[in-house]
Amino acid sequence: ASATKANSKLMGFSAVPVSTDDSIVVPEGYNAQVLIRWGDGLFPTSPKFDPTGNAPSSHQEVQFGDNNDGMTFFPLSNDRGVLAVNNEYCNNEYLFSHQGKSMTADDVKKSQAAHGISIFEVKRTTNNNWQLVVDSKYNRRITANTEMTITGPAAGQPDMRTSADKNGKKALGTFGNCANGFTPWGTYLTCEENFNGYFGTKSDIKITKEQKRYGLGKEDSGYGWSLHDERFDVAKNPNEANRHGWIVEIDPMDPTSTPMKRTAMGRFKHENVAVVINKDGHIVAYMGDDERGEHLYRFVSKNKYVKGNDAANRQLLEEGTVFVAKFSADDGKIGGTGQWMELTHGKNGLTKENGFPNQEYIHMYTRLAATQVGATTMDRPEWIAVHPNQDYVFCTLTNNKNRGVKEGQPVGGPNPREANNYGQILRWRQVNDDHAHPTFAWDLYVMAGNPEVHKGTLYAGSDNINNDNMFNSPDGLGFDADGRMWIQTDGKYSNKGDYAGMGNNSMLCGDPKTGEIRRFLTGPIACEITGLTFSPDYKTMFIGVQHPGEEREPSHWPDGGNSTPRSSLVMITKTDGGVIGS
Ligand code: FEO
Ligand code: CA
Ligand code: CA
Ligand code: CA
Numbered sequence: 415a416s417a418t419k420a421n422s423k424l425m426g427f428s429a430v431p432v433s434t435d436d437s438i439v440v441p442e443g444y445n446a447q448v449l450i451r452w453g454d455g456l457f458p459t460s461p462k463f464d465p466t467g468n469a470p471s472s473h474q475e476v477q478f479g480d481n482n483d484g485m486t487f488f489p490l491s492n493d494r495g496v497l498a499v500n501n502e503y504c505n506n507e508y509l510f511s512h513q514g515k516s517m518t519a520d521d522v523k524k525s526q527a528a529h530g531i532s533i534f535e536v537k538r539t540t541n542n543n544w545q546l547v548v549d550s551k552y553n554r555r556i557t558a559n560t561e562m563t564i565t566g567p568a569a570g571q572p573d574m575r576t577s578a579d580k581n582g583k584k585a586l587g588t589f590g591n592c593a594n595g596f597t598p599w600g601t602y603l604t605c606e607e608n609f610n611g612y613f614g615t616k617s618d619i620k621i622t623k624e625q626k627r628y629g630l631g632k633e634d635s636g637y638g639w640s641l642h643d644e645r646f647d648v649a650k651n652p653n654e655a656n657r658h659g660w661i662v663e664i665d666p667m668d669p670t671s672t673p674m675k676r677t678a679m680g681r682f683k684h685e686n687v688a689v690v691i692n693k694d695g696h697i698v699a700y701m702g703d704d705e706r707g708e709h710l711y712r713f714v715s716k717n718k719y720v721k722g723n724d725a726a727n728r729q730l731l732e733e734g735t736v737f738v739a740k741f742s743a744d745d746g747k748i749g750g751t752g753q754w755m756e757l758t759h760g761k762n763g764l765t766k767e768n769g770f771p772n773q774e775y776i777h778m779y780t781r782l783a784a785t786q787v788g789a790t791t792m793d794r795p796e797w798i799a800v801h802p803n804q805d806y807v808f809c810t811l812t813n814n815k816n817r818g819v820k821e822g823q824p825v826g827g828p829n830p831r832e833a834n835n836y837g838q839i840l841r842w843r844q845v846n847d848d849h850a851h852p853t854f855a856w857d858l859y860v861m862a863g864n865p866e867v868h869k870g871t872l873y874a875g876s877d878n879i880n881n882d883n884m885f886n887s888p889d890g891l892g893f894d895a896d897g898r899m900w901i902q903t904d905g906k907y908s909n910k911g912d913y914a915g916m917g918n919n920s921m922l923c924g925d926p927k928t929g930e931i932r933r934f935l936t937g938p939i940a941c942e943i944t945g946l947t948f949s950p951d952y953k954t955m956f957i958g959v960q961h962p963g964e965e966r967e968p969s970h971w972p973d974g975g976n977s978t979p980r981s982s983l984v985m986i987t988k989t990d991g992g993v994i995g996s
Contacts, residue, residue, distance in 0.1 A: 422925040431558045432917030433936035451980040452480045465978040467511035468698040470525035480504040480528040482958045483983045486570030487947040493538040498602040498666045500591035517638040526558035527588040540889040542953040542987040554669040558587035561738045568677035568777045583836045585657040593686030599727040600665045605684035609658035611635030617649035678782035679713045680736040688798040697847035702795030706816045707823045710739040738789040743827030755787040762787040797891035813837040836862040836886045840910035878929040892942045897996045899924040904942035940967035955986040955994040
């Protein structure tokens, strides 16, 4: 990538400067307005948000969940739509007056209800803004306790069976719902990321190699669910964790529908999923596994998409083949080719002798299969987005302090920096733009960095990074219909040392062709910006502000004064009513 001058025809706005303020800043001619906040009621009878942290679980069960992340707008008409929004996790420091330090059984229920997905109708008001329709039939909460069907090859497998579900086909709930995807047949895909952090035990356990690879152990990440819900006690219910770490398909238009866990797509810490209809009719889904040194995947459906036959299309994620990426790494060269390695039993060393008893095992323990076939260890693959022309595919590699430091994570190829604290955006193109082809060519769209602090080294970033647009830890990523690439950051916001001049987390806009990157929005204190979707006319952009004021950093966004900071969904509009970014 080159071209650092402000010459992109795609971008019609002036860059905003870095900010350390407790507010959202957008370019001149733009507006930002909150649509919904953590704890806002989704139903006519929902109680009001109680900022003390003492409200019971019954309140949270009928309110917008915490830490909104990936989301999709599903249109109903020109002026109405349904938003499906992930609620990834909770901030104990605000959810509980005791900050999570003395969890009761009801506190666990409240925490579980703060997770999952919120689905609700919105209607257009004035100036391309929208508002919640509180009495809509579409409004629904999906939580860590909602019944789901396990579908695909892992359904019913011995490792999927628990004392409560002897058939291994009915799971309860979803949590760690990071980013998302959507299908051409109108369903929402939610991705289960850090599911391991909800399991723990006080008993002594022997950890299997499979549990170890998925980060399961005695200690949870501070949620305390296993204290009052045996399902999350990894000693008592060791198989329960196997029922999480999947992509879940949800019909947002039918509030009585049962979400489907799609085991054909593999199990790992799913960040998001980018779905395309390939030119041969197969559905191809690109997927990242966000952990240091994990991998980049692709799913290719067995059957083909048939326009107009959504009853059949709804089965497409039920059966298919998973592949994992292996990149060339020529000494010091940034760019090369890559291969998609098939994760099919009997191929590429995935044999009984090597510890892979059958295909079902590969779907359940996909990470182990990826290692067996020699997949490239990546700098934390977060979101993947496909350009609307369906040629280039982009993936944010957010950062990786273990690169070159830990065994098995060599410096090179698409991960060219040791102890990579800034991140990069990978770009690749399939041979013949065939998304089912085994081979692709890759380079880096951008290496984030700090040209002020690290002049002349790789840590200064690539040529398209300068003092005005520098950032760290790209995470959320998506395109609008015109091909503007929207980049959201989840990085260090100290604005000091290596991060001096970067300010709060932000959203930037990139021209995928010229490489130019311009900062579009800055977020409040200690938040990350994550999640994006548009109204069908692209005149409203919906973005997520996650965990403002995390760890008691001094944020009172969005309500100001002395208020509790709340993750919120924000609408960006243009004063002249135009398309966002134009
Ligand atoms: Fe939930 Fe990898 O971000
Ligand atoms: Ca993320
Ligand atoms: Ca992140
Ligand atoms: Ca996050």
